[in-house]
Amino acid sequence: MSDALDRLDLLDLDDELDCDDRLLRDTVRKFADDRLRPNIRQWFEDGTLPARELAQEFGSLGVLGMHLEGYGCQGAKASQYGLVCAEVEAVDSGLRSLVSVQGSLAMYSIWAYGSEEQKQRWLPGMAAGELIGCFGLTEPDSGSDPGSMRTNARRDGDDWVLNGGKMWITNGSLSDVAVVWARTDEGIRGFLVEQGMPGFTATDVHHKISLRASVTSQLFFDDVRLPADAMLPNVRGLKGPLGCLTEARFGIINGVTGAARDALASTLEYAGSRTQFGKPIAGFQLTQRKLAEMAVQLQQLQLTARRLGELKDAGRIKPHQISVGKFANVRGALEICREARSILGGSGITTEYPVLRHAVNLETVYTYEGTHEVHTLVIGSQLTGLDAFR
Numbered sequence: 001m002s003d004a005l006d007r008l009d010l011l012d013l014d015d016e017l018d019c020d021d022r023l024l025r026d027t028v029r030k031f032a033d034d035r036l037r038p039n040i041r042q043w044f045e046d047g048t049l050p051a052r053e054l055a056q057e058f059g060s061l062g063v064l065g066m067h068l069e070g071y072g073c074q075g076a077k078a079s080q081y082g083l084v085c086a087e088v089e090a091v092d093s094g095l096r097s098l099v100s101v102q103g104s105l106a107m108y109s110i111w112a113y114g115s116e117e118q119k120q121r122w123l124p125g126m127a128a129g130e131l132i133g134c135f136g137l138t139e140p141d142s143g144s145d146p147g148s149m150r151t152n153a154r155r156d157g158d159d160w161v162l163n164g165g166k167m168w169i170t171n172g173s174l175s176d177v178a179v180v181w182a183r184t185d186e187g188i189r190g191f192l193v194e195q196g197m198p199g200f201t202a203t204d205v206h207h208k209i210s211l212r213a214s215v216t217s218q219l220f221f222d223d224v225r226l227p228a229d230a231m232l233p234n235v236r237g238l239k240g241p242l243g244c245l246t247e248a249r250f251g252i253i254n255g256v257t258g259a260a261r262d263a264l265a266s267t268l269e270y271a272g273s274r275t276q277f278g279k280p281i282a283g284f285q286l287t288q289r290k291l292a293e294m295a296v297q298l299q300q301l302q303l304t305a306r307r308l309g310e311l312k313d314a315g316r317i318k319p320h321q322i323s324v325g326k327f328a329n330v331r332g333a334l335e336i337c338r339e340a341r342s343i344l345g346g347s348g349i350t351t352e353y354p355v356l357r358h359a360v361n362l363e364t365v366y367t368y369e370g371t372h373e374v375h376t377l378v379i380g381s382q383l384t385g386l387d388a389f390r
């Protein structure tokens with residue numbers, strides 16, 4: 001596979017990595033090859049994941065919330081976090097979701113908007129993977145339009161009382177702490193809801209054909225009584241959850257390049273070894289055209305991710321640029337996986353090869369953290385100054 005990876009690096013992008021970045025990339029790649037890759041097929045087929053174990057292993061690697069400062073986090077560059085996401089998603093988007101929901105959504109919410117006590121209490125354990133978090137924004141009737149959420153918290157003395165429910169929540173039933181966004185009489189606020197609190201329950205979503213190696217849950221809040229200090233004090237309004245999503249989308253932009261690269265690398269190898277009409281199918285012009293289109297497209301996705309990493313490391317990234325990355329990279333990765341599948345012929349429809357698994361996973365990635373259409377509208381609004389959401 002490493003020969004195929006070398007051949008796919010047409011523009012020598014690897015040469016631009018410095019020693020630290022290369023060491024990090026190789027360490028995570030080795031973990032992925034030794035620990036994740038041999039098991040992913042089974043986890044995906046069974047629709048299960050040893051998520052607690054894996055969280056601790058990711059914690060030991062130092063990749064959970066790695067781009068945050070302090071509280072047991074590494075304070076790494078955003079571009080380094082991007083490299084990690086690509087290596088993990090080269091195995092499976094569900095595994096990258098475990099890492100990025102923990103670090104970019106749950107931990108980032110607490111890190112950016114929490115009190116000092118909340119940060120001390122949760123972040124070191126979450127960085128170590130001993131505690132798991134989730135991020136509850138979407139509801140059954142409130143997806144692309146989170147401002148329409150119905151989950152609400154009302155004051156009762158010093159406490160808050162939370163009612164409502166959240167849908168499609170990654171890591172939901174596993175979580176020690178759920179970051180829950182709710183409507184209050186002072187606008188939308190974030191709350192830390194702990195597992196085991198009376199009135200808080202979670203059930204898993206079954207029968208998924210995408211992101212099977214990931215826990216997806218529905219959360220229910222029935223008069224959950226929360227102390228005053230369960231509220232995240234430092235943000236109010238939709239900009240709270242949207243700020244977290246901007247963080248997490250950066251991980252997606254990088255991660256999906258890993259899924260596309262893995263699909264293409266295994267396809268390149270297959271095309272070299274599969275013989276029809278007396279020669280390897282890689283030797284047919286029609287196959288080479290597909291391979292060339294996909295390899296060039298992959299490099300473009302990687303360049304987009306790299307540019308956004310530079311902007312983020314320089315503290316200059318803007319939300320519409322994140323939308324450009326999510327729009328371009330998820331669509332591009334999905335196109336690569338679909339086209340790659342055709343080269344595998346019948347073998348491409350099984351889990352023996354990772355290609356269609358990546359493609360069906362990317363269907364979720366196309367939809368979550370802002371659907372492709374929502375990011376189209378963000379770019380359209382940036383270009384025209386006209387908002388077409390309503």
Ligand code: FAD
Pocket residue numbers: 101134135136137138140142143144145167168169170171211216364367368369370371372373374377388389390
């Ligand atoms: P809808 O919003 O109903 O959209 C349906 C279609 O209508 C889409 O094509 C959409 O683009 C289109 N549409 C909507 N509005 C417009 C418009 N104005 N103009 C044009 N088209 C429009 N959420 C969380 O909060 N936390 C999580 O951890 C999380 N994990 C997830 C994991 C999985 C496996 C999945 C599938 C989802 C997850 N989500 C999570 C939810 C995800 O973010 C939502 O599914 C997504 O925001 C879309 O919402 P929806 O599914 O309700 O679709």
